[in-house]
Amino acid sequence: MKITAIEACVLTVAPPKPMALDFPHHKLVVAQIATDEGLQGLGYSLVFGGGGAESVLAYLETRLKPLLIGEDPLAVEKLWEKMYRGDRGVRRVGIAGMALSALDIGLWDLAGKAAGLPLYKLWGAVRDSADCYGSGGWGNYTEKDLIGEAERYAAMGCRYYKMKIHHPDPEANRKRVAAVKKALGPGVSMMVDVNQKLDLAGNIRQAALLEEFDLVWYEEPVNSDDNAACAEVAAAIRIPVATGENHYNRYEFRDLIERRAARYLMPDVCRANGYSETLKIGHLAAAHGVRVSPHVVYELSIQVCGTLANGFLVELMDWMPPDLFEALPQCVNGSIRIPDRPGHGLALAKGAVAKYRSG
Secondary structure, three states: OEEEEEEEEEEEOOOOOOHHHHHOOEEEEEEEEEEOOEEEEEEEEEEEOOHHHHHHHEEEEEEEHHHOOOOOOOHHHHHHHHHHOOOOOOOOOOOOOOHHHHHHHHHHHHHHHOOEEHHHHHHOOOOOOOOOOOEEOOOOOOOOHHHHHHHHHHHHHOOOEEEOOOOOOOHHHHHHHHHHHHHHHHOOEEEEOOOOOHHHHHHHHHHHHHHOOOOEEEEEEOOOOOOHHHHHHHHHOOOOOOEEEOOOOHHHHHHHHHOOOOOOOOOOOOOOOHHHHHHHHHHHHHHHOOOOOOOOOOOHHHHHOOOOOOOOOOEEEOOOOOOOOOOOOOOOOOOOOOOOOOEEEOOOOOOOOHHOOOO
């Protein structure tokens, strides 16, 4: 089997309110890989907020796509290495990492289809469903928005809810968390996300105000480039730290692990160089007793949690319109069943490219 063509584009999708208060749209860089035997693979990277999507597409088209044409798509590891080492002067992070991710996800989709297996079974299944947490609670939400979203996820059976703490006044953040916790009651555990907005002192002060809520984790406390500072926060506060959505390879995650900077790691398959590298990160974490909770794109991440014994939760951010994908996996009683369809089990809905294509 040989790769004969790769069609790539950008899709621009508007999320519903209240998420649209913070993000008017998101973009997906989509790659559809064709072969001479008729099998096709679908890969994509979600560019959250849309910034840089066109650059991801340009790197994919001009630097990575030529490396794959004519190759055997089942040699996934070989092709990953070829793409990863294709440009010596460009680190495979950010734009380059997201471009590589889209293609690697598409290659694995092809491999699963060729084997007639869903990816989690191809990789060695440990479970056939993944528990999820409802995620949102953005900074521009009113208290009513926050509680309404949290209660909607709870009605779907989610036993976990994550919200942002973006207010410059730590006491204001505590009050917002308290309001949501009161509305949800004892049956739902909570997490908070700082989104890199505080320094060491600010995190110590903020975390102390939130200890009473018995939070599952305290996410991305400092600039994601500063693993040393993250480790300082982890050592200084009493809430477990989670981070990793803005880390791109096993070496960056190894540094987090060795520094004991987090008890939960959150690789994003659309940023962390695709499924191939995300699985390596997951197994590395397992060797150190660290749990993995993949970042967003739950519809792709469920395959990862289905094969990792240390997989914890996938992040359910319920924003996609019903006409983007066919048969998008759904949350039922707080869990998402992993599709038995070959590959990752996803397919763009008929007309989705025509409707949402922007580049």
